[in-house]
Amino acid sequence: MPSPKNAMEIFRLLDQSNCRECGEKTCLAFAGAVYRGQKKIQGCPKLDPATRARFSDESENQPALEQNRDKYLAILKAEIGRIDLAAAAARVGADFSGSKLTLKVLGKDFSVDSSGKLSADIHINPWVALPFLDYLCRGKGLPVAGNWLSFRELKDGKERYPLFQKRCEMPLKQVADTYTDLFDDLVRIFGGKQVQEQFQSDISVVLHPLPRVPIMICYWLPEDGLESSLNVFFDDTADKNLAIGSIFSLGAGLAQMFEKLALRHGFAEAASIT
Numbered sequence: 001m002p003s004p005k006n007a008m009e010i011f012r013l014l015d016q017s018n019c020r021e022c023g024e025k026t027c028l029a030f031a032g033a034v035y036r037g038q039k040k041i042q043g044c045p046k047l048d049p050a051t052r053a054r055f056s057d058e059s060e061n062q063p064a065l066e067q068n069r070d071k072y073l074a075i076l077k078a079e080i081g082r083i084d085l086a087a088a089a090a091r092v093g094a095d096f097s098g099s100k101l102t103l104k105v106l107g108k109d110f111s112v113d114s115s116g117k118l119s120a121d122i123h124i125n126p127w128v129a130l131p132f133l134d135y136l137c138r139g140k141g142l143p144v145a146g147n148w149l150s151f152r153e154l155k156d157g158k159e160r161y162p163l164f165q166k167r168c169e170m171p172l173k174q175v176a177d178t179y180t181d182l183f184d185d186l187v188r189i190f191g192g193k194q195v196q197e198q199f200q201s202d203i204s205v206v207l208h209p210l211p212r213v214p215i216m217i218c219y220w221l222p223e224d225g226l227e228s229s230l231n232v233f234f235d236d237t238a239d240k241n242l243a244i245g246s247i248f249s250l251g252a253g254l255a256q257m258f259e260k261l262a263l264r265h266g267f268a269e270a271a272s273i274t
């Protein structure tokens, strides 16, 4: 079942009694918090059982998501054995030597051989391994155009955007809120580049999780009673160089990596991020 496309769609599913049992002043405020990924719809005790079941079945179900990811990863590894790795390297801007294809993921070497065996200078997060292999098997290798789009503006991104917010933008925002060195570390450790602020953000950093699939993270500091916000942008060629599912996986993988980075640096607040 498709995810709600806006807060009003969520509001229509609620009891609309403004009883405040969810901790929000109104059902509309609660719907907005759910849409932004700050609350789960199951937090409303008056939700009818059918709606509750519908949302617990959704793809945010972690084991189901991971099962699908692992199945697709196995398919891609098998596919790597059937493609011409040297030709793939030329198409996507990778190096090829000694039957191994290597490209930079966040500035570090990431390789695969013709049997699908992965090796890397960084921890191999399966959420990042999946887009890496998809990029090699199916990516068109188009050069970066320099026009930034949000996830929901990419082909087939609109329907998946609420889940992308939950798995990528919200966790990244929580890390950025509690781990003040995040953006410096993205530049120092992952080869990111701080760029002139975009979309009137306070901080904008561009990273290259794949050579021709840059992402830009924009962060707005809290101001005048408004809380901080964070959005991730992609080049407008991203959906030609990667399928939307792989772009989602890339965002979720980066969020996980940066959460771990924050935890390693001992920021206890970040430990509560799930």
Ligand code: SF4
Binding pocket: 014, 015, 016, 017, 018, 019, 020, 021, 022, 023, 024, 025, 026, 027, 030, 031, 043, 044, 045, 046, 047
């Ligand atoms: S608990 Fe449910 S019905 Fe009550 S205010 Fe919150 S969303 Fe509305």
